[in-house]
Amino acid sequence: MIVRTLQEAEQTERRIVDPNNNWESTRLLLKNDNMGFSFHITTIYEGADFQMHYQNHLESVFCMSGEGEVETLADGKVYPIKPGTVYVLDKHDKHILRASKEMKMACVFNPPIIGNEVHNKDGAYELTADEITD
Template identity: 55%
Template sequence: MIVRTLDDCRKSGRKVDGETWNSVRLSLKDDNMGYSFHITTIYANTETPIHYKNHLETVYCVYGEGSILDKATGIEHPIKPGTVYMLNKHDDHILKAKSEMQMACVFNPPLNGKETHGPDGAYPLEAEAVTD
Protein backbone atom coordinates (compact mmCIF):
# COMPACT_ATOMS: atom_id res chain seq x y z
CA MET A 1 0.00 0.00 0.00
CA ILE A 2 1.21 3.51 -0.85
CA VAL A 3 -0.09 6.47 1.18
CA ARG A 4 0.87 10.09 0.51
CA THR A 5 -0.68 13.46 1.28
CA LEU A 6 -1.04 16.36 -1.12
CA ASP A 7 0.68 18.66 1.40
CA ASP A 8 3.69 16.35 1.75
CA CYS A 9 4.01 16.01 -2.04
CA ARG A 10 3.79 19.80 -2.47
CA LYS A 11 6.87 20.15 -0.24
CA SER A 12 8.90 17.56 -2.18
CA GLY A 13 10.35 17.06 -5.65
CA ARG A 14 6.87 15.90 -6.71
CA LYS A 15 5.80 19.54 -7.26
CA VAL A 16 6.76 20.74 -10.74
CA ASP A 17 6.29 24.35 -11.86
CA GLY A 18 5.46 25.48 -15.38
CA GLU A 19 4.93 29.00 -16.67
CA THR A 20 1.12 28.87 -16.42
CA TRP A 21 0.66 25.95 -14.01
CA ASN A 22 2.05 23.79 -11.25
CA SER A 23 1.53 20.08 -10.88
CA VAL A 24 1.82 17.93 -7.78
CA ARG A 25 2.51 14.36 -8.91
CA LEU A 26 0.96 12.07 -6.29
CA SER A 27 1.50 8.83 -8.22
CA LEU A 28 4.25 8.24 -10.78
CA LYS A 29 5.68 5.50 -12.99
CA ASP A 30 7.85 4.00 -10.26
CA ASP A 31 4.71 3.32 -8.17
CA ASN A 32 3.87 0.62 -10.77
CA MET A 33 0.17 1.49 -11.00
CA GLY A 34 0.08 1.75 -14.80
CA TYR A 35 -0.88 5.47 -14.67
CA SER A 36 0.15 8.63 -12.87
CA PHE A 37 -2.16 10.88 -10.87
CA HIS A 38 -1.62 14.61 -10.39
CA ILE A 39 -3.29 17.64 -8.84
CA THR A 40 -2.58 20.52 -11.19
CA THR A 41 -3.24 24.21 -10.62
CA ILE A 42 -3.75 26.34 -13.73
CA TYR A 43 -3.07 30.02 -13.05
CA ALA A 44 -5.83 32.58 -13.65
CA ASN A 45 -5.95 34.52 -16.93
CA THR A 46 -3.56 32.20 -18.76
CA GLU A 47 -3.59 30.15 -21.95
CA THR A 48 -1.56 26.94 -22.18
CA PRO A 49 -1.04 25.22 -25.55
CA ILE A 50 -0.84 21.46 -24.96
CA HIS A 51 -0.42 18.52 -27.32
CA TYR A 52 0.31 15.25 -25.52
CA LYS A 53 1.71 13.17 -28.37
CA ASN A 54 3.02 10.45 -26.04
CA HIS A 55 0.29 10.31 -23.38
CA LEU A 56 -3.45 9.98 -22.95
CA GLU A 57 -4.97 12.14 -20.21
CA THR A 58 -8.22 12.44 -18.28
CA VAL A 59 -8.82 15.71 -16.43
CA TYR A 60 -11.48 16.55 -13.81
CA CYS A 61 -12.08 20.15 -12.72
CA VAL A 62 -12.22 20.44 -8.93
CA TYR A 63 -12.61 24.23 -8.86
CA GLY A 64 -12.29 27.28 -11.09
CA GLU A 65 -13.53 28.17 -14.56
CA GLY A 66 -12.08 28.25 -18.02
CA SER A 67 -12.31 26.44 -21.33
CA ILE A 68 -10.54 23.97 -23.59
CA LEU A 69 -10.17 24.79 -27.28
CA ASP A 70 -9.93 21.77 -29.60
CA LYS A 71 -7.53 23.02 -32.27
CA ALA A 72 -8.65 20.39 -34.79
CA THR A 73 -12.33 21.39 -34.72
CA GLY A 74 -12.17 24.97 -33.44
CA ILE A 75 -14.76 24.06 -30.79
CA GLU A 76 -14.24 25.64 -27.37
CA HIS A 77 -15.74 23.72 -24.44
CA PRO A 78 -16.45 25.44 -21.12
CA ILE A 79 -14.82 24.02 -17.99
CA LYS A 80 -16.27 24.46 -14.51
CA PRO A 81 -16.30 22.33 -11.35
CA GLY A 82 -17.55 18.84 -12.17
CA THR A 83 -16.39 18.92 -15.82
CA VAL A 84 -14.25 16.05 -17.09
CA TYR A 85 -12.44 15.92 -20.42
CA MET A 86 -10.51 13.05 -21.94
CA LEU A 87 -7.74 13.56 -24.47
CA ASN A 88 -8.27 10.17 -26.08
CA LYS A 89 -6.78 11.04 -29.47
CA HIS A 90 -3.68 12.97 -28.36
CA ASP A 91 -5.80 16.07 -28.99
CA ASP A 92 -3.94 19.31 -29.73
CA HIS A 93 -5.63 21.95 -27.54
CA ILE A 94 -5.36 25.21 -25.65
CA LEU A 95 -6.36 25.26 -21.99
CA LYS A 96 -7.69 28.69 -21.02
CA ALA A 97 -8.18 29.70 -17.37
CA LYS A 98 -10.53 32.56 -16.49
CA SER A 99 -9.88 31.98 -12.80
CA GLU A 100 -7.44 29.71 -11.01
CA MET A 101 -8.41 26.11 -11.72
CA GLN A 102 -7.53 23.00 -9.77
CA MET A 103 -7.55 19.86 -11.89
CA ALA A 104 -7.20 16.17 -11.00
CA CYS A 105 -5.29 14.50 -13.86
CA VAL A 106 -4.55 10.90 -14.83
CA PHE A 107 -1.84 10.08 -17.41
CA ASN A 108 -1.26 6.88 -19.35
CA PRO A 109 1.53 5.92 -19.72
CA PRO A 110 2.51 7.29 -16.32
CA LEU A 111 4.90 10.20 -15.96
CA ASN A 112 8.30 9.75 -14.32
CA GLY A 113 7.96 13.01 -12.40
CA LYS A 114 9.99 15.93 -13.78
CA GLU A 115 8.18 16.38 -17.12
CA THR A 116 7.32 19.86 -18.37
CA HIS A 117 5.80 20.89 -21.70
CA GLY A 118 8.22 21.10 -24.61
CA PRO A 119 7.99 23.70 -27.40
CA ASP A 120 5.39 21.49 -29.14
CA GLY A 121 3.21 21.33 -25.99
CA ALA A 122 4.06 17.67 -25.31
CA TYR A 123 5.70 15.86 -22.43
CA PRO A 124 8.59 13.58 -23.41
CA LEU A 125 7.89 9.86 -23.17
CA GLU A 126 10.77 9.42 -20.73
CA ALA A 127 12.04 12.07 -18.31
CA GLU A 128 13.95 12.37 -15.07
CA ALA A 129 12.31 10.55 -12.20
CA VAL A 130 11.47 12.08 -8.86
CA THR A 131 13.44 10.88 -5.89
CA ASP A 132 11.69 11.33 -2.56
Protein backbone atom coordinates (compact mmCIF):
# COMPACT_ATOMS: atom_id res chain seq x y z
CA MET A 1 0.00 0.00 0.00
CA ILE A 2 1.15 3.52 -0.76
CA VAL A 3 0.10 6.32 1.59
CA ARG A 4 1.21 9.91 1.09
CA THR A 5 -0.15 13.29 2.07
CA LEU A 6 -0.18 16.30 -0.18
CA GLN A 7 1.34 18.43 2.58
CA GLU A 8 4.31 16.06 2.99
CA ALA A 9 4.84 15.67 -0.78
CA GLU A 10 4.87 19.46 -1.23
CA GLN A 11 8.02 19.56 0.94
CA THR A 12 9.93 17.16 -1.35
CA GLU A 13 11.25 16.95 -4.91
CA ARG A 14 7.74 15.84 -5.91
CA ARG A 15 6.75 19.54 -6.01
CA ILE A 16 7.72 21.03 -9.36
CA VAL A 17 7.34 24.72 -10.21
CA ASP A 18 6.96 25.73 -13.85
CA PRO A 19 9.98 27.79 -14.96
CA ASN A 20 7.53 30.09 -16.82
CA ASN A 21 5.53 30.74 -13.62
CA ASN A 22 2.18 29.40 -14.90
CA TRP A 23 1.75 26.46 -12.52
CA GLU A 24 3.13 24.23 -9.82
CA SER A 25 2.46 20.53 -9.50
CA THR A 26 2.89 18.06 -6.67
CA ARG A 27 3.23 14.59 -8.12
CA LEU A 28 1.68 12.14 -5.65
CA LEU A 29 2.04 9.04 -7.84
CA LEU A 30 4.85 8.58 -10.35
CA LYS A 31 6.08 5.94 -12.76
CA ASN A 32 8.23 4.26 -10.10
CA ASP A 33 5.08 3.67 -8.00
CA ASN A 34 4.10 1.06 -10.65
CA MET A 35 0.43 1.99 -10.91
CA GLY A 36 0.38 2.50 -14.70
CA PHE A 37 -0.51 6.21 -14.35
CA SER A 38 0.69 9.26 -12.47
CA PHE A 39 -1.48 11.45 -10.25
CA HIS A 40 -0.79 15.11 -9.52
CA ILE A 41 -2.34 18.03 -7.70
CA THR A 42 -1.59 21.05 -9.86
CA THR A 43 -2.15 24.73 -9.14
CA ILE A 44 -2.66 26.93 -12.19
CA TYR A 45 -1.79 30.47 -11.15
CA GLU A 46 -4.31 33.27 -11.65
CA GLY A 47 -3.68 35.01 -14.97
CA ALA A 48 -1.90 32.03 -16.50
CA ASP A 49 -2.50 31.69 -20.25
CA PHE A 50 -0.35 29.08 -21.96
CA GLN A 51 -0.39 26.43 -24.67
CA MET A 52 0.17 22.71 -24.15
CA HIS A 53 0.26 19.72 -26.44
CA TYR A 54 0.78 16.39 -24.70
CA GLN A 55 1.97 14.44 -27.73
CA ASN A 56 3.27 11.55 -25.61
CA HIS A 57 0.66 11.36 -22.84
CA LEU A 58 -3.08 11.29 -22.30
CA GLU A 59 -4.36 13.48 -19.47
CA SER A 60 -7.55 13.77 -17.45
CA VAL A 61 -8.04 16.93 -15.36
CA PHE A 62 -10.59 17.56 -12.60
CA CYS A 63 -11.05 21.11 -11.29
CA MET A 64 -11.36 21.24 -7.51
CA SER A 65 -11.35 25.04 -7.14
CA GLY A 66 -10.93 28.23 -9.13
CA GLU A 67 -12.10 29.29 -12.57
CA GLY A 68 -10.77 29.41 -16.08
CA GLU A 69 -11.16 27.93 -19.52
CA VAL A 70 -9.57 25.49 -21.91
CA GLU A 71 -9.51 26.12 -25.65
CA THR A 72 -8.94 23.31 -28.15
CA LEU A 73 -6.83 24.68 -30.97
CA ALA A 74 -8.01 22.22 -33.64
CA ASP A 75 -11.52 23.70 -33.63
CA GLY A 76 -11.26 26.88 -31.53
CA LYS A 77 -13.86 25.70 -29.01
CA VAL A 78 -13.62 27.25 -25.56
CA TYR A 79 -14.87 25.32 -22.52
CA PRO A 80 -15.39 26.99 -19.14
CA ILE A 81 -13.69 25.38 -16.16
CA LYS A 82 -15.07 25.65 -12.63
CA PRO A 83 -15.14 23.32 -9.60
CA GLY A 84 -16.59 19.97 -10.60
CA THR A 85 -15.49 20.20 -14.27
CA VAL A 86 -13.44 17.41 -15.82
CA TYR A 87 -11.72 17.68 -19.18
CA VAL A 88 -9.97 14.80 -20.89
CA LEU A 89 -7.26 15.21 -23.51
CA ASP A 90 -8.03 11.85 -25.13
CA LYS A 91 -6.69 12.75 -28.57
CA HIS A 92 -3.45 14.46 -27.54
CA ASP A 93 -5.36 17.70 -28.03
CA LYS A 94 -3.31 20.86 -28.55
CA HIS A 95 -4.89 23.36 -26.18
CA ILE A 96 -4.60 26.63 -24.30
CA LEU A 97 -5.34 26.78 -20.58
CA ARG A 98 -6.35 30.08 -18.99
CA ALA A 99 -6.96 30.79 -15.30
CA SER A 100 -9.13 33.76 -14.38
CA LYS A 101 -8.90 32.66 -10.73
CA GLU A 102 -6.22 30.35 -9.35
CA MET A 103 -7.27 26.76 -10.07
CA LYS A 104 -6.48 23.58 -8.11
CA MET A 105 -6.61 20.57 -10.41
CA ALA A 106 -6.32 16.82 -9.90
CA CYS A 107 -4.52 15.40 -12.95
CA VAL A 108 -3.91 11.85 -14.17
CA PHE A 109 -1.31 11.05 -16.86
CA ASN A 110 -0.93 7.90 -18.94
CA PRO A 111 1.77 6.80 -19.40
CA PRO A 112 2.94 7.93 -15.96
CA ILE A 113 5.61 10.59 -15.72
CA ILE A 114 8.83 10.12 -13.76
CA GLY A 115 8.36 13.30 -11.73
CA ASN A 116 10.67 16.12 -12.80
CA GLU A 117 9.06 16.93 -16.15
CA VAL A 118 8.20 20.44 -17.28
CA HIS A 119 6.77 21.36 -20.67
CA ASN A 120 9.14 21.38 -23.64
CA LYS A 121 9.00 24.02 -26.40
CA ASP A 122 5.94 22.23 -27.90
CA GLY A 123 4.06 22.14 -24.58
CA ALA A 124 4.62 18.39 -24.10
CA TYR A 125 6.37 16.16 -21.58
CA GLU A 126 9.19 14.11 -23.08
CA LEU A 127 9.12 10.33 -22.99
CA THR A 128 11.70 8.54 -20.89
CA ALA A 129 14.29 6.35 -22.65
CA ASP A 130 12.52 3.10 -21.71
CA GLU A 131 9.16 4.42 -22.99
CA ILE A 132 10.75 5.16 -26.37
CA THR A 133 12.07 1.60 -26.67
CA ASP A 134 8.89 -0.15 -25.40
